[in-house]
Amino acid sequence: MKRLSYQDAPHYLLLVVLSAICLAPIIILALTAVKTEAQIFDTRWSWFFIPTLSNFQFVINDGNIDRFLVNSLVISVAATIITLIFGTMCAYALARFRFLGRETLSYGTLILRTLPPAVLAVPVFVIWSMWGINDTRSGVVLIYAALNLPFTIWLLYGFIEQVPEELEEAAAIDGCGPFEVFWRVILPLLKPGLAAAAIFTFRLAWNEFILSFILTNRHTRTLPASISNYITDTGVEWGKIMAAGVLIALPPLIFTFVAARQIITGLTAGAVKG
Amino acid sequence: MTPARLVPYVYVAPALLVMVAGLALPILQALNLSFYDWGMGTPWETATWAGSDAFTTMLTEPRVWVSLGVTVAFVVIAVALEMVLGIALALVLEKPVRGMLVFRTIFILPMMIAPICVGLIWRYMFDAQFGPINHFTALFGIAPQAWLAVPELAFFAMVITDVWQWTPFVFIMVLAALQGIDASVIEAAKIDGANWWQTIMLVKLPAIKPILIVTLLMRMIDGFRGLEVIYVMTFGGPGQATELFSLFIYKAAFISQKLGYASALSLLLLALVTLLSLVVLRFANPLKRSDAR
Amino acid sequence: MKRRELLKTGGMAGILAAGQYPLIQGALAQDRYAKYRGQTIVINYPAHPHYDQAEKLFAEFTAATGIKVERDKTQYLRMKDKQTLEMGKPQGDYDVIVYVVMWKTEYVKKGFLLPLEPFFANSALADPSYDFNDLITVYRENIGLVGGEKMYLPGPNAKTYAIPYGSETGVLAYRTDIFAKLNLAVPTTYDELLNACRVIKQKEGIGGLTSRGQTGHQVTAAWLLHLTPNGGEVFDSKFRAAFHKPEGIRAAEILKEIVDTGPAGIPSYGFGEMQNAFLQGQAAMYLDSISVMGPAKDPAKSKIVGKVGYALHPRGSKYSAQTGGFGMAIPKNAKNRDAAFLFMQWMTSKANDVKTTMMGANATRWSTLDNADVKARYPEFNVLRASLKIANPDWRPLIPEWDDISQQILGTALPDVITGKKSAKEALTAIVPKVEEIARKGGWLKT
Secondary structure, X not given: OOOOOHHHHHHHHHHHHHHHHHHHHHHHHHHHHOOOHXXXXXXXXXXXXXXXXXXXXXXXXXXOHHHHHHHHHHHXXXXXXXXXXXXXXXXXXXXXXXXXXXXXXXXXHHHHOOOOHHHHHHHHHHHHHXXXXXXXXXXXXXXXXXXXXXXXXXXXHHHHHHOOHHHHHHHHHOOOOHHHHHHHHHHHHOHHHHHHHHHHHHHHHHHOOHHHHHHOOOXXXXXXXXXXXXXXXXXXXXXXXXXXXXXXXXXXXXXXXXXXXXXXXXXXXXXHXX | OXXXXXXXXXXXXXXXXXXXXXHHHHHHHHHHHXXXXXXXXXXXXXXXXXXXXXXXXXXXXXXXXXXXXXXXXXXXXXXXXXXXXXXXXXXXXXXXXXXXHHHHHHHHHHHHOOHHHHHHHHHHHOOOOOXXXXXXXHOOOOOOOOHHHXXXXXXXXXXXXXXXXXXXXXXXXXXXXXXOOOHHHHHHHHHOOOOHHHHHHHHHHHHOHHHHXXXXXXXXXXXXXOOHHXXXXXXXXXXXXXXXXXXXXXXXXXXXXXXXXXXXXXXXXXXXXXXXXXXXXHHHOHHHHHHHO | OHHHHHHHHHHHHHHHOOOOOHHHHHXXXXXXXXXXXXXEEEEEEEOOHHHHHHHHHHHHHHHHHOOEEXXXXXXXXXXXXXXXXXXXXXXXXXXXXXXXXXXHHHHHHOOOEOOOHHHHHOOOOOOOOOOHHHEOHHHHHHHHEEOEOOEOOOOOOOEEOOEEEEEEEEEEEEEHHHHHHOOOOOOOEHHHHHHHHHHHHHHHOOEEEEOOOOOOHHHHHXXXXXXXXXXXXXXXXXXXXXXXXXHHHHHHHHHHXXXXXXXXXXXXXXXXXXXXHHHOOOEEEEEEEHHHXXXXXXXXXXXXXXXXXXXXXXXOOOOOEXXXXXXXXXXXXXXXXXXXXXXXXXXXXXXXXXXXXXXXXXXXXXXXXXXXXXXXXXXXXXXXXXXXXHEOOOOOOOOOOHHHHHHHHHHHHHHHHHOOOOOHHHHHHHOHHHHHHHHHHOOOOOO
16 A cells, blocks of 8 residues: 555545544434433533433333343344355355256345335234244244345355355365365355355344334343334433433444454445446 | 255255245235235234225325325435435545545444434434534524424435435445456546546446446335334324335334235335346346356 | 231221221231232333333332232333234233223224223222222223223223323413513413414514424324314214314414424424423423423423413313323233232322322322322412313224324324415315225214
8 A cells, every 4th residue: 555645635634524424423322322311401512521321320220121132132143143054055056056946046035135124014923923933032033034144145145156166176076075065165265255244134133123123022122122112202311212322333333343344345245246 | 856956955945944934925925914904913813805905095095105205205315315425425535545444444334323223313413402413503504493393304304314324335335346447447548538527437437337236226225125214213204204115014004003004005115126126136136147157 | 028018018008098907907908919929910101201200119019019010111102013912912921001091992992901890899809998989080081991982981881991090181381480571471261372372482582382293193182182172073973074174273273373483393293302392491381291290390301490380271162171191901811910900009009199199290099189298299289180170081082093093194184284284274174085984994984
C-alpha cells in the first residue's frame, strides 16, 4: 500500500464524515441507554452528561432476561451449526455432481432465498403446532436454519467452485473415499466462506423477532422477541428500551469488529465473481 | 442405482429436508389455508370452507392496494437513493487507501444491527418532542417537525432509515467490483482520450453491470420483505402512510385474526417477490457459469 | 416462619372481617392456600403503570401463600397476539391473563375463558371477607360481564369472566398555573374546552389538549372519547352503522381541532406519548384515563407536580365518560386454575387494593375510595367518584368483532381526518359498507 499523502486528505475527510453518519445513530442509542428519564426528556439534546447504569439494572432485573439470553445463544448457535453443515454438504453436491433433480433443486433454492418471513408466520405456526414443536427451541432452530440455508448454499457454492477439481482427484487416487475427500480437501479451503456464512446465519437468528415472537413461549423466547415487549404504549421509557436495545445490538457489533474481513468477503463474494 | 450414484443425494438430503419442512411445506399450507375462513386461536374444526372469498376480498379491498402502493413507492425511492448514493460514493472513494478496512467495518455496522434496534433508534431520532433530529435541524433554523405524525414525513423518515442502513451495502458491493476491474482496460480508455466522466459511463459502469444488477435486485427483494423496522418505528401509521405489505399481512393475521385471509395475502406477496427473483435468476444464476464450464 | 405467616394472614383477614376472630379466620385462610403451596402460576400482564405497581406485591403473595408467581410482561396492545396463540392450544402456558376490556366478548366467544362464579361459590377457595359487590360497580360490570344485553352489557344471562384490575374511567386534568395565568375557567362544556385549546395555543405557545392519535386502536379511542358526549354512537340499536351521522362527524372534527391546537406529533402518539406530553409540560390539558393521577404526583415522571387540577369530562349534549382498562381472567386451558383464582382474589382484596392505590395504581374498590389514607393522599378522588357516575359502559360496542373494526377500519380512516387528508364526512362515510359487512358477518346486523 502507498504511503499517506496530503492528496488523500479529502478522501479521508469524506470517509470520516460517512463513518460519522453511520455511527451517530448507534452512538445515540448507547448514550440514551445511560441517561436518566429527566435527561432524556430535557428539551435540549446533550452529548455530555453524567451517565447512569440504572436502565441496564432495571432491564436485567426485570423478568427473565438471563433465560432469554441463553435461549438466544442456544438457538443462534444451533441454527448456525446446522446451517453450515447441511449447507456445505448441499453446496458441494451441487458443485461437484451431476444428478437427477439438480437443476430443480438449485433453482428452487434460489427462489426460496427471497422468501419473506412474513409469508411464513401463519403457516409455520400452524404446521409447528401440528408437529408439536411449537414453543420449543428446536422449532425456532429449524425455521432459522431453513431461512438461512438458501443463502449459505448460494455463497458456499461459489467457494467450492473455485477449488480445483485436480486436488480432489489427487486425493481420490491416494485412496480417499468421497466423504474423506470432502472433509480433508474441500472443507479447509472453505474457511473464509464458512466464516462469512456463519456470521450471516448468526445475525439473522440473533436479530429476528417476528417468528420468534410467534413460535416461542416464555420458556423459549429469544431476546429480541422479549424486548419487543418493552416497546410499551403506556410509558415511553426510552432509557430502558434503549438499554435493552444495546443488549441485543452488542453481539453482532462485536462480531463485526472481530470478523469484518469475512463479512465483507461474504457480502461481495456472490457479486464480485458474478 | 449404484451406491456411487446415491452419494449426491446423501449430501443433499439434510438441507433439502430442512428447506422442505421450513419453507416449501409452509407455502403449501398457506395455499391450503387461504381457502378457509379461520379465526386465530380457534380449533381447526371451526374453520369453514370459503372458496375464493379471501382472494376476492383481497383484490377488491382498497387497503390492500394502498399498502401495495406504499410498498412499491418505498422500494423504488429507497433503493434508487441507495443505488445512486452508493455508486457515487464508491466512484469517488475508489482509490485504495490505507486503513480502508476500518472504514468498511464501520460501514457494515448499520446492516449488522438488529432491525428491532434500527426501528427503536430511528423512532427516537424522529421523536417530535425529544428526538435528536429536531435538535439537529434546529441548528439550521428549521422548525421542529412531527416526523412520524405527518404521512409524507413519516414515509420520508422510513426511507431515510432504510437509506442509512443499506447505502453502505451498495457502496461496499460497488467498491469491491470497481477495484476488481482490470486496470489495463481503464488505462486503454485514458490513452484513447476518454475524460473522467466518459471513463465512468463508458468503461467502469458497463464493466460492473452484472454486479450492479445483482445489488439492485437484492435490495429490491429485501425492500419487499421489510417488516421489523417499521413494526417498531410506526406500526404502519399514520393512516397507511408506512404500511408495508409484510406488516399488512401481520395485521390481518394478528389484529383481524383472519388466518385464511392473511394466507391469501402472503401468497400475493410471495408471487411478487418470486417474480422479482426470477429476474435475478436470469442475471445471476451461479449454475449457468458451472454449466458453461 | 409458619407462625409469622399465620399471624400475618390472620391479621389481614381479621381486618377484612371487621376484627372478628382474627385467628380463626386466619386458620381458614391458611387452609385455603395449603393445598396449592409450591404450585407456580404464570401471569401474563401488560407493561402499564397500574401493573408496574401491582407487580411489587407478587413477592408478598408468594410469602403469604407459598404459591409462586411467574411473570410474563407484554406490551399491552400486542398482548392479544400472544394470548390468542397461547389460549388456542390444548394446554396453555398462562394461569392468569390480564385482558383489555375490548377483547372480552371475543375471548368468551372463542371459548378461551372460565366463568368465575363457580370459584366464588366454592367455599374452599372463596374468601368470605372478599365482598365482591364492593368492586366498583361500573368496572365490575364493564370489565367482567359477558353474555348480557348486546353480549357486552349487563343482563340476566351475563356471567363474570374477569375481576377488574387496572380499570379506569376518564377525567379532565389541567394545569392550574396556566389556567390561572390566562384567567381561564375550567371547561365544563365542549365549547369551553375547544376555546381553551385555542387560547392556550395562541397565548402560551404550548399545546392545548394532548391526545392519542396513533393509527389503529389509539386514534379510535381518542375519537370515541368525544363521540358519546356529543350524542353519537358507533352502531344504532339494530347495529346499523351510525358513526358517520352528524354527531360522529362532529366528534371527528373536534378531534381534528384538538390535534391542530395540541402538542406536535399527536398522530404518532400512543397512550404513553400522549400522557408524557402533559407530564412534560408540552400540553396544558389531558382528557383520558384517571391513571394519570399517580404519575402526575411522581417527580421522576412529571415536571408539573403540584400544578394539576382535575375535573369531569366536559359535556357536549350530555355527560358521558369513558370506562375501560384491564381485568384478570383464567384461561380454560390453565394448568393451575384454583391457585390462579386465589392469586386474583388476594391481589384485589380490600387491604391490598388500598396498598396498591397508595403506591399509585388505579383503585378497584368503593371501600378504597372511602379509605381515610387514600382520601388524604388523593383529594382528587372526589372527581373520580363523580366521574364514575357519568361513566358510560356503552361508549363503544364491545362485540367480538370490535377490535378488528376499531383497529383496522376506524383506526385507519381517522388518521386521514386528523392529518387533514380527508374531511371527516368523507373518511367516515367511506368505511360504512366495510363496518356493516363485519357486523353482518358477526350476526349482529340482520339485513
